[in-house]
Amino acid sequence: MAFSWFFGEDLVLDLGTSNTLIYSVKKDIKTIEPSVVAVDLTNYEIVAVGESAKNMEGKTLDNIITLNPIKSGRIINFEIAEVMVSNLLKKIKSNFSVIHPKIYITISSGISEVDRRAIEDCVIYAGARSVEFVPAAVASAMGMNLPALDPSGSIIVNIGGGTVDVSLVSLGGIVASKFVEIGGDFVDYDIMNIIKNKYDLMIDKETCEYIKISLSSFLTNKITNSLSIFGRDINTGMPRNAVIYGKDITSSLFPLFNAVCDAIKVILEKTPPSMTGNVLKNGVFLTGGCSNISGCVEYIQSQVGVLVNKTENSLSCTCLGAKKLVENKKNIKIKQNRGKIYE
Ligand SMILES: Nc1ncnc2c1ncn2[C@@H]1O[C@H](COP(=O)(O)OP(=O)(O)OP(=O)(O)O)[C@@H](O)[C@H]1O
Numbered sequence: 001m002a003f004s005w006f007f008g009e010d011l012v013l014d015l016g017t018s019n020t021l022i023y024s025v026k027k028d029i030k031t032i033e034p035s036v037v038a039v040d041l042t043n044y045e046i047v048a049v050g051e052s053a054k055n056m057e058g059k060t061l062d063n064i065i066t067l068n069p070i071k072s073g074r075i076i077n078f079e080i081a082e083v084m085v086s087n088l089l090k091k092i093k094s095n096f097s098v099i100h101p102k103i104y105i106t107i108s109s110g111i112s113e114v115d116r117r118a119i120e121d122c123v124i125y126a127g128a129r130s131v132e133f134v135p136a137a138v139a140s141a142m143g144m145n146l147p148a149l150d151p152s153g154s155i156i157v158n159i160g161g162g163t164v165d166v167s168l169v170s171l172g173g174i175v176a177s178k179f180v181e182i183g184g185d186f187v188d189y190d191i192m193n194i195i196k197n198k199y200d201l202m203i204d205k206e207t208c209e210y211i212k213i214s215l216s217s218f219l220t221n222k223i224t225n226s227l228s229i230f231g232r233d234i235n236t237g238m239p240r241n242a243v244i245y246g247k248d249i250t251s252s253l254f255p256l257f258n259a260v261c262d263a264i265k266v267i268l269e270k271t272p273p274s275m276t277g278n279v280l281k282n283g284v285f286l287t288g289g290c291s292n293i294s295g296c297v298e299y300i301q302s303q304v305g306v307l308v309n310k311t312e313n314s315l316s317c318t319c320l321g322a323k324k325l326v327e328n329k330k331n332i333k334i335k336q337n338r339g340k341i342y343e
């Protein structure tokens, strides 16, 4: 007990484009925060991290900016990412004695060796004693209670804020995967452009995300739903509102979900014959925040022609599954080498 207090507890980390999650492996302690940091440009001090920083987006004084240190699953601003991770570690530390924890980081199949090294260094500088990588798709499969460690084969489709990762998981490893740098953020920017062109209204990122979550849908009975939004008229510069309809923004969903369908088809083609029976019987499994977009299950199913399932805990299932994997560590093979993920 005293020994584990000295060395700290094991944690799992999901460093996402939109959200960063840290779970304690042994205890029921977790933190889930948007991957956003607010910085004061006059003295380069960190003003806020996570939810409070996200709430400042578009509402701050000129000297304060909000930054997203992760893009498409990669660190694009090392110092800010380090501050964010160390801040979240401190948050979890106030709950129990994490001194220098060992951190298991979930990592998508498409992240390069160089980017993995950057994530590893960032997390070490932020206060980890050591790090190990866990394949995100295997973790997600565990989080969905799928037989990820069996030889049956499950196709996991993670649709996040900046990435799409479609992987065939079997025996605790990745048999085939397709990674695409597209995600919910791209839908938000498309919505911003549609509202600007159709309604002559400039809206902020937060409003775009709100429209995506509450109005966007593939379902024909929902595209007549409407929403009143506020923005700035691009001609007069004055604030005003507009009532927008679901059908106005449906087009913003196609680039993302067509990329998802194409990636699933690639993985279906690469699925070995020994696993096709299982895959066709069980279908593919969606996770990630954008799997909550209304009607996307039906749309993907119609495009790829296989059963599509969706998890309920889409934002936390990868981190939850990584925790389960680490708890079951004795049953699986983990490569200890720096920068290597286990197979
Ligand atoms: N209920 C919802 N409906 C639609 N979209 C949602 C919903 N909840 C979250 N999202 C979107 O999901 C995305 C975030 O998902 P998630 O947390 O899985 O991404 P991430 O893990 O941070 O990113 P990545 O894995 O791509 O690096 C955001 O674009 C967010 O707007």
Ligand SMILES: [Mg+2]
Pocket: 016, 017, 158, 160, 161, 288, 318
């Ligand atoms: Mg993710």
